Every structure is written in structure tokens, then in C-alpha cells.
Amino acid sequence: MASDTQGNRPLSEEELQELVASSDAGARDPAGTIGVFLAIVAVVWSVFQVVLASPLSNVLLPGSVVNNSRQIHLAFAIFLAFMAYPALKSSPRNYIPIQDWIMAILGTFIALYGYIFYQKIVDSGGLADNTDKWFALVGLILLFEAARRALGPAMAIIATIFLAYVFFGSSEWVPDVIRWKGATLKKAMSHMWITSEGVFGIALGVSTKFVFLFVLFGALLDKAGAGNYFIKMAFGALGHLKGGPAKAAVVGSAATGLISGSSIANVVTTGTFTIPLMKRVGFTSEQAGSVEVASSVNGQIMPPVMGAAAFLMVEYVGISYVEVITHAFLPAAISYVALVYIVHLEAVKRNMPTLGNRVVSMGRTIGGMALFFAGFAGLCYGVQFPVKWVTALMPDGSGLVLSVLVCMAYIGLLWLAAGVEDLVPDDPNAKEVELPVVAEIYKAGLHYLLPIIVLVYFLMIEQKSPGLSAFWATALLFVILLTQKPLKALFRGQSNMVTTFMEGVHDLWQGLIDGARNMIGIALATATAGVIVGTVTLTGVGQVMADLVEFLSGGNLILMLVMVGLLSLVLGMGLPTTANYIVVSSLMAGVVVELGAQSGLIVPLIAVHLFVFYFGIMADVTPPVGLASFAAAAVSGGDAIRTGFTAFFYSLRTVALPFVFIFNTDLLLIDVGWVGGIIVAISAGIAILVFTAGTMGYFVTRSRIYESVALILIAFALFRPDFFMNRIAPPYVQIEPAELTQALDTAAEGGELRMLITGPDFDTGATKDTTVVMTVGPEQGGQARLDAFGLLLIEEDGVVKLDEPMFGTPVSSSLESFDFYADDPVRIASVQAPSSQPPKELIFIPALLLLALVAFVQRARAGRESEPEGEPA
Known part of the structure; x- marks a missing residue:
């Protein structure tokens, strides 16, 4: 890949799909009987997880299977990892060597060890004996090898270092500051493999209960055609504006990022269409790749999935899922607003041309999009009222009636979709780019919103568990995949219903396979990260990290936070989002809480976890390991390192926001009422736009240095009004x-x-x-x-x-x-x-007055610069 990007040659479609496959789903694809067998195993895994998440799991599955579902989950992942991922670049792709079969079967057996020998382990008090410890050690080695293949070497190396610390942490050559008493092989293996403290801990439990269903939901939604629909809608709405392809890339990546657990897959999926069009209107290869990277990685901080980290935060922080996504929403939303503004400023600075020949009003576009999102949110919220009426009228049969109503809504929306042509992916390299018209295409995919509404309804209104909510949304997707094509054929008066039904069966089958293959890496990441979590709980190394950061920062609070951010960035290098969060939160969250308390800063735990999470995912952007940047460079043909640095510059707001919400938790909507929340959202939205203008050096016109400094100062005052008010009137x-x-x-x-x-x-x-x-x-x-x-x-x-x-x-x-x-x-x-203190919001008044002054000065200068030479001003 590096050689291609250095040679400035964009990769072909086949090479890009191989890139995504090798990073997310496995590069090996054997044909014949073995290929069919692996497809069946993947489908069985998906079906097992769907049944496990269903309300009838205790009826359909034996109690021993439900209780040991983590072991079964990992067994599927290890088996498919050795089947789908070759050991080396030179390893065969079209068949599976005998050694991989041996490792796959042995790894599966040892993953199921706790299930098979459950009674023996219970009788021994849940501790490993002399036989167990050797099986556990072999299991860890096979797990690390599977993780190396699926996730790259970073995860396996980090886990190996932590495991080595467990055994050799008491050696004399280990510095005193991190030395501990050490552990025997039996104790360590018991902790890591037999109990639920290590590999089979909380992280793998979350992967088993929640994450699989959301990954499967995303795979099925994409297979149904929603991914292409979202991209076309984004381009139809924004493609004709100045810098439109970049704005559409941001919105399209936001939509796919909502349901995607991989920033790399997001980059390649949307980037193959958006990056060539961005280059077409004047963005360099590096800038086009950087916009796609910044928007794709931002998808990992956007609720409801957050790269599966949202479900882990529920367990680690000890608050409900609704609270997690409520706290995470506003920073993620304004971060996307800032990214749209960044590409707008780039387009204005360079006076980029627009695509197509339609004239579209920026104000009407923004208003239309705001109206759509408000309407969608209102629909998700308003669904509860008819549901309550039906439940009150027919308490016993309400489930059946509501299912019929959903099916009727689906059939009605599908009838609308049948009235327009099916959407096919456009060619971004076509000589004439015909961007879609929203008014003509929106009907084609309205039925894709139904599963999302069902998901949001169960999560936010009914407040069911994430697993059960995803189950109902996924069940609806099963129906959509099987019926949308034959029903469209029926509505269009066509006679090929059997053929189209079989196409739907194939789509569902392929979606189940894709969901399982996309989960291999996440399951292995959570299991391997369990070793790191187990090391922290066994050795107390978390306290050592706190001592190290305190020593290096000299007790300075800001320096301490900067160091924690940098350490989170380093720890997250080369790791997928889920593993990234587990590692950085296990090691660094406690550091911020403890050292913050020592400095007089009391920070809610959710703010700390979001802080380390934001910095951890920046590792996907930042050279030298930024995997998303390398993927974008492969699409654009640009230089990977320059793409990474440009993407990091575009992501400065993602770096700045964690510092803001650590000191001002209002941004996370913590203990803020409705009125306060609206004020925070408006002020934070203005602040992020002003900060973006300050860092980009362009507001109404090109900014002078003192104007940029003033804009950043205004943004700081809007984000942290308490900083100034506390100095006027101590709290x-x-x-x-x-x-x-x-x-x-x-x-x-x-x-x-x-x-x-x-x-x-x-x-x-x-x-x-x-x-x-x-x-x-x-x-x-x-x-x-x-x-x-x-x-x-x-x-x-x-x-x-x-x-x-x-x-x-x-x-x-x-x-x-x-x-x-x-x-x-x-x-x-x-x-x-x-003590009594005036409202901190009073600081907004001088800040906004200064903003108006900067705008007035720049507008006057822009007017003078636009006048023809030789004419009086």
C-alpha cells in the first residue's frame, strides 16, 4: 500500500476492496466446498447472535449456552480469524494451509474450555489447576496470533508486553517505580483465562451482547442499499454548493459512520466516490483524502454506536446507555458542523468551482437539512404517542397490532419507492457529473429509515437494552431484505417476483456473512484488550501510570491533561476503535480522575472516558500509524504522511473539545435543563465555528494574525465563560x-x-x-x-x-x-x-460584541479589496 501511495497512484476498485477486506473482514476467500463451509459458519454465528439477543433466547437456547455465550462468541471469532486472515503477505489466499486448520480448531476448543469443563472449574473454586494453566497459556498465544492477523501487530505486541509485565514485573532490571511482586503462571492464567477478569471480561461481554447486533444491523442496512441512498442524498443536497463534494463527503460519512464500527471501511466506502469529485473541484489529493479521513473518524465519536464504545462506556462508567449518548451527542454534532465549515472556508479561500449547472441557495439547503433532521427527530419522538394509545386500547394484543402497523408503513413507503427508479452508484470519473436531485430520489429509500426509527424508539423512548433494541431493528431489516425487491416488482407490474425474492435471500445471506466477518476483528480486539484490563486489575499498574504522569507534569493540571492525551494517542496507534477505547480507558481514565482531584478539579467519570476516547481515536488520523489516512491516500493517490498531517489539522476541533468539556461539563449536557441545554448548544455551535475560522485564517475574508488570535479568544470565552466569571466573582x-x-x-x-x-x-x-x-x-x-x-x-x-x-x-x-x-x-x-455569582452567560455579551467588531472590520476590508483598481473607494 505504501508503495502505491508514494507513487501517487490511486488504487483500483479491486485493490481498494482488498484493502478493506484485509483490514476489516479478512483477505482470504477460498472457493468451492471450503468457501461454502466458511460462509455457513459465518451465517451460523450471525444467527446465533440474533437468537441470543432475542426476547426468546432463554427458551430457544439452553441455559448453559446463554451463560457461556462469551466463550462461544470468541470461539467463532478465533476459528474464522485463522480461516479468513492469512498469516503473512506471502501466504496463500485461495486455500487454507493445514497449520491454519490446526490452529483454528485448537483455538476454538480452548475458547470453549470454560464451557466444556464448566463443572470442573466450578468444583475447583473458579481457579486454574496445573492442566488448566497450560491450556490457558496456549489459548492466549493463539488469541494473540489471531489478533495479529486480524488487527495488525500493534494489539498483539501491546498485550504481550502487558502479559510479560505480569510475569517479569518483579525482576531487578524493572525500574522500581513500576516493579510489582509478580505472579505465578497458575495465578496469571487463572486471572486471564479462567475467571471473568481477563479475556472473558466486561469488554468481551459487551461485544457478545450488544456490539455484534449493531455491526450486523449496519451490514444488513448497507446490503439493503441504505449506504448508497445516504451518499446520494448528501450529494443531492450539498453537491452543487461551493466545495460541495467535500461537504457531501462530511454528511455522507456522518450517516455511514452512525452505523459503522470502522473508520477505514467508512473512508473507502464513501471515499471512492467523494475523493475524485473533491479533486475535480480543486482540492489537492492530500486535502481530499484528509476531509474524508476527518469525517470518517468523526463517525466514531457520533452516537448511537460510537464504534461500539458507547456500550462499553455503559459498563465502565456505570450509567445508562441513554445517558451516554446524551452526553456524547453535542460535542460530536458541533464537531461535524465545524468540519462542514472547514471545507466551506477552503472552497471560499480557493474560489473553487461548483459541480453541475443548478443554482442552489446555501440558506435554503441548510434550512431544508435542518427541517429534515428536526422532522426525523420529531417522528422518532412522536411514535410513542400512537404506541401508547394502541397499548392502552389492546394491552394483550398490542404487539401484534403494532407489528401490523409497522408493516403497513413499510409497504406504503415501498410503494413510493417503486414509483422511482432504483438508485445505482454513480461514476465519479464520468465526463459529465449529473448530481442527483433530492426531490426526485428521496422516495427511493424512505423505507430505510424505518429500522433506524425502530432502533431509536426502543433505545430512547422505551429505554430497552441496546441488544434487544438492535434485535428488533435487525428483525425488521430481515423482512426488508427479503421482501423489498419482490414487492417493488409487484407494484411495478413485473412478473419476476420469484427471481427478485431469491435476490433478496442472497442479499440477506451475504449480509449475515458480512456482519460476521466484520465482527471478527472487534471480537478479537475486545478479548485481547481483556488481557490488558486483567493486567491492570492484577498488578495495579494503573497507579503507576498516575505516578508517572504526575512526575512528568510536575503537578500542572493542563500539562497533565496534555500528557494523558498524548499517551492515549500513542496507546491507540494501530488499534480499532473498540480496542482503542478499552486500552486507553483502562490505563488513563483513572489517572485523570485521581490527578484532577489532587489539583482541585472534580470531573464526572463520563467526561474522563470521553476525553481519553477522543484522543485514542485520533491515532487513526495521526502519522506514522494513522490507518485511516493510509486508506484515504490509497484512494486519492496522495502522500499518506501529508494526508495524515492535513487530516490532523482539520481535526483540531476534535483535539480541543475534550479540554473544553473536562473544564466545562455543560457541553456534555450534565445537570443542564432544557433551557440551559439550548443555550449551551447555540453558544457551543457559534464557538466551534469561530474557533474554526480562527484556526483556518479566514472569516469574512482572510484574517490577519491579530484577528485570528481574537477569534480564538472569542471561541474560548463562548466555550468557557466560567473561566472569566470566576475571576470577576470567585465561585x-x-x-x-x-x-x-x-x-x-x-x-x-x-x-x-x-x-x-x-x-x-x-x-x-x-x-x-x-x-x-x-x-x-x-x-x-x-x-x-x-x-x-x-x-x-x-x-x-x-x-x-x-x-x-x-x-x-x-x-x-x-x-x-x-x-x-x-x-x-x-x-x-x-x-x-x-458563593453567589452572576450568571456566567453574561460573558457571552462582550465576546459576541468583539465577534461583531471583527466581522465589521473584515467586511469593510473585503469591500475595499473587491473594488476595481483606479476607482474611488
Whole structure:
């Protein structure tokens, strides 16, 4: 691939499909009986996962299968990995060598080891014996080899390093700062393979329960034709604008990114059409590739799937799925808005031509798109009311009635689709580019929105589990794939219904295969990442990472966050989104929480996880390993390294946003009401556009340096109004620690007091600080509130000391790292109580006035520059 991109030769369609296959679904495709056998195995895996997610899983599957579904999930993935992915570039593609069969069968057996010998393991207390440990070790080796083939060497190397640390972390040649006591082979293998702490931990459980169904949903939706429909709609709406192909690339990639777990597949799927058209209107090969990379990688931060990380966050953060996507939505949405603005500014700066001969109003286009999304959101929300009416009228038969209503809606939309021609992919290299007209094509795919509405309804309104929600949406897609072609033929008066039905069966069969093959890498990634998570829980290396970052940052909060971001970037290199998130969150999330608390910054856990996730996925963009950038360069024929650096520049807002929402959690809509949420959305939308204009050096016209600086400052004020307001009117007042009880006595219920606790660290003995937030409870009296929180105060010589809190009290987990029995006491260093402060939104007024001034100055200058020479101004 590198040689092709260096030679500035775009890859052919066949080479691009091989690139996606080798990175996402396996490059080997044996023909004949073996090919049919592997297809059947893939379909069986997909069907098993659909049945497992169904409401009838406990009826259709034995209890032992349901309880050990993680082992079965991994067994399918390991078997198909050795079948689909060759060991080396020189390995055969058209048949499977005998050694791969041996490894596949052995790997499958060992993956099922806990299922087959379940009773034996239970009888031994869930611990490995001398036989188990050797099987587990061979299983890990085979897992690492399967991961190397499916995901590249990065994942296997990182996991191997962590496993080596488990065994050799006690050696003298290991630096003292990261040395630990070590573990025996039996203990390590028991932890990694036999228990649910390692390979078969939370991550693989999420992959089994939720992720497969969403990946399958995406594969079936694409096979039905939705991917092409979304791209055509994006080009129909935006293709005629200045820089239109780039804007359409952003919107099209956003639509496919919603349901895709792979930024590489997204780049190639949409990029084969968008990149040639972007080059056609004046973007360089590197810029065209970079726009596609930035928009495809952005798809990984966009709810509802977020590259499968959303489901992992539910488990790791301990909040509901609805809360996760609510918190993640606004930063992702404004990031896409900024990307559209970036390509608009590039087009305006270069005065790029438009495609086609239609004149389209920018305002009407934006208004139309906003109306569509608002209407779609309103439809998803409004569905609940007829559902409630039907349920109230017929509580026993409501399921059947609602199914009939959905089928009627589907048939009606399909009748509309039959009235227009089927959509076929366009040729971006055609001499004359005829961009589609939205008014003529929108009917062709309205029925593709039905499964999405069903998915959103069950997730957001009914608040069912992600697995069950995806099951119902996938079940509807089964119906669509089997019936859309014969029903269209019927509505069009054609007689080829049997042929078209068989085409639908083939599409469904192929969709089931694609879903399974796309899951191989994700299942192996979550299983291999389980080794890293297991190492963290077994060795406590997470604390070592915190000590290392604290030492290197010198305790400076901003520097600490920058270092965590860089470490997340490095740890994420070469990893798919899911594995990327597991690795960076396991190692770095705790670091931000602990060091932030020491610096007085109390950050909600979801903000921390999103922070490390954003930086982790930037590894797909950033050289030298940016896989999405290499894929885009393969499509465009541009230089891969330059494409990566340009894409990183276009992604600056994705780098800046995590710093914003760490300090201003309003951006994540945490504890923000409807009115506050609307204000935050508007101000953040303006801020991201102003930040984009500042970094791109163009607003109304080309900006001067001081204007760019002013724009970035305005964006900062809109994103962080609290930064300025806190300096005008401090948000807290200092209280003497000895007066804590009295302060609690007079505090209003729900108020917060912040306490700075200082004392010796339990592990090192060094003095450390941490900030604890105390939320005032409903108890009456200051002492009662202290007791409820778990604080035991001892006042001596004007110093308020702390005794060790009782286990299980609200404060116990925050203070568990202190040594309460050392010579130096643990004490309250200071207490802060909230003070009255003007609304921070007042800062918006001077910021917007300064923005208006910059716009006025630039508009005047643009007017002078546009006047013909020799004429008076």
C-alpha cells in the first residue's frame, strides 16, 4: 500500500476492496466446498447472535449456552480469524494451509474450555489447576496470533508486553517505580483465562451482547442499499454548493459512520466516490483524502454506536446507555458542523468551482437539512404517542397490532419507492457529473429509515437494552431484505417476483456473512484488550501510570491533561476503535480522575472516558500509524504522511473539545435543563465555528494574525465563560476547617462543599492532596450530615484531623489511598462553600460584541479589496 501511495497512484476498485477486506473482514476467500463451509459458519454465528439477543433466547437456547455465550462468541471469532486472515503477505489466499486448520480448531476448543469443563472449574473454586494453566497459556498465544492477523501487530505486541509485565514485573532490571511482586503462571492464567477478569471480561461481554447486533444491523442496512441512498442524498443536497463534494463527503460519512464500527471501511466506502469529485473541484489529493479521513473518524465519536464504545462506556462508567449518548451527542454534532465549515472556508479561500449547472441557495439547503433532521427527530419522538394509545386500547394484543402497523408503513413507503427508479452508484470519473436531485430520489429509500426509527424508539423512548433494541431493528431489516425487491416488482407490474425474492435471500445471506466477518476483528480486539484490563486489575499498574504522569507534569493540571492525551494517542496507534477505547480507558481514565482531584478539579467519570476516547481515536488520523489516512491516500493517490498531517489539522476541533468539556461539563449536557441545554448548544455551535475560522485564517475574508488570535479568544470565552466569571466573582468562599460542622448546619440541601484533604499516601508515605466534594444531604443538623457522609473529625490544636471512614460510606472510596495510621495525620486543609455569582452567560455579551467588531472590520476590508483598481473607494 505504501508503495502505491508514494507513487501517487490511486488504487483500483479491486485493490481498494482488498484493502478493506484485509483490514476489516479478512483477505482470504477460498472457493468451492471450503468457501461454502466458511460462509455457513459465518451465517451460523450471525444467527446465533440474533437468537441470543432475542426476547426468546432463554427458551430457544439452553441455559448453559446463554451463560457461556462469551466463550462461544470468541470461539467463532478465533476459528474464522485463522480461516479468513492469512498469516503473512506471502501466504496463500485461495486455500487454507493445514497449520491454519490446526490452529483454528485448537483455538476454538480452548475458547470453549470454560464451557466444556464448566463443572470442573466450578468444583475447583473458579481457579486454574496445573492442566488448566497450560491450556490457558496456549489459548492466549493463539488469541494473540489471531489478533495479529486480524488487527495488525500493534494489539498483539501491546498485550504481550502487558502479559510479560505480569510475569517479569518483579525482576531487578524493572525500574522500581513500576516493579510489582509478580505472579505465578497458575495465578496469571487463572486471572486471564479462567475467571471473568481477563479475556472473558466486561469488554468481551459487551461485544457478545450488544456490539455484534449493531455491526450486523449496519451490514444488513448497507446490503439493503441504505449506504448508497445516504451518499446520494448528501450529494443531492450539498453537491452543487461551493466545495460541495467535500461537504457531501462530511454528511455522507456522518450517516455511514452512525452505523459503522470502522473508520477505514467508512473512508473507502464513501471515499471512492467523494475523493475524485473533491479533486475535480480543486482540492489537492492530500486535502481530499484528509476531509474524508476527518469525517470518517468523526463517525466514531457520533452516537448511537460510537464504534461500539458507547456500550462499553455503559459498563465502565456505570450509567445508562441513554445517558451516554446524551452526553456524547453535542460535542460530536458541533464537531461535524465545524468540519462542514472547514471545507466551506477552503472552497471560499480557493474560489473553487461548483459541480453541475443548478443554482442552489446555501440558506435554503441548510434550512431544508435542518427541517429534515428536526422532522426525523420529531417522528422518532412522536411514535410513542400512537404506541401508547394502541397499548392502552389492546394491552394483550398490542404487539401484534403494532407489528401490523409497522408493516403497513413499510409497504406504503415501498410503494413510493417503486414509483422511482432504483438508485445505482454513480461514476465519479464520468465526463459529465449529473448530481442527483433530492426531490426526485428521496422516495427511493424512505423505507430505510424505518429500522433506524425502530432502533431509536426502543433505545430512547422505551429505554430497552441496546441488544434487544438492535434485535428488533435487525428483525425488521430481515423482512426488508427479503421482501423489498419482490414487492417493488409487484407494484411495478413485473412478473419476476420469484427471481427478485431469491435476490433478496442472497442479499440477506451475504449480509449475515458480512456482519460476521466484520465482527471478527472487534471480537478479537475486545478479548485481547481483556488481557490488558486483567493486567491492570492484577498488578495495579494503573497507579503507576498516575505516578508517572504526575512526575512528568510536575503537578500542572493542563500539562497533565496534555500528557494523558498524548499517551492515549500513542496507546491507540494501530488499534480499532473498540480496542482503542478499552486500552486507553483502562490505563488513563483513572489517572485523570485521581490527578484532577489532587489539583482541585472534580470531573464526572463520563467526561474522563470521553476525553481519553477522543484522543485514542485520533491515532487513526495521526502519522506514522494513522490507518485511516493510509486508506484515504490509497484512494486519492496522495502522500499518506501529508494526508495524515492535513487530516490532523482539520481535526483540531476534535483535539480541543475534550479540554473544553473536562473544564466545562455543560457541553456534555450534565445537570443542564432544557433551557440551559439550548443555550449551551447555540453558544457551543457559534464557538466551534469561530474557533474554526480562527484556526483556518479566514472569516469574512482572510484574517490577519491579530484577528485570528481574537477569534480564538472569542471561541474560548463562548466555550468557557466560567473561566472569566470566576475571576470577576470567585465561585467559592474559604471556610476554616474547624467551622465545617456549622457550615453544614446552615447549608441548603443539595448544596456542595469542597474539602481539600492532605495526608500521607498509603503506598509511598509521601504527602498528597485530594479534593472531595460533599453534597449536603436531607439530614437535620451539621453533625448528622457529617455522619451520613462518613467523616470522623478529630480537632486538636486548631487542626481538624480525620479518622479512617467506615467502609461503604460515601467518602470511603475517595480517601482509601491515604494512610490513616502513619505518624503524620490525614487532615482537612481547607473548606470551600459556594458563593453567589452572576450568571456566567453574561460573558457571552462582550465576546459576541468583539465577534461583531471583527466581522465589521473584515467586511469593510473585503469591500475595499473587491473594488476595481483606479476607482474611488
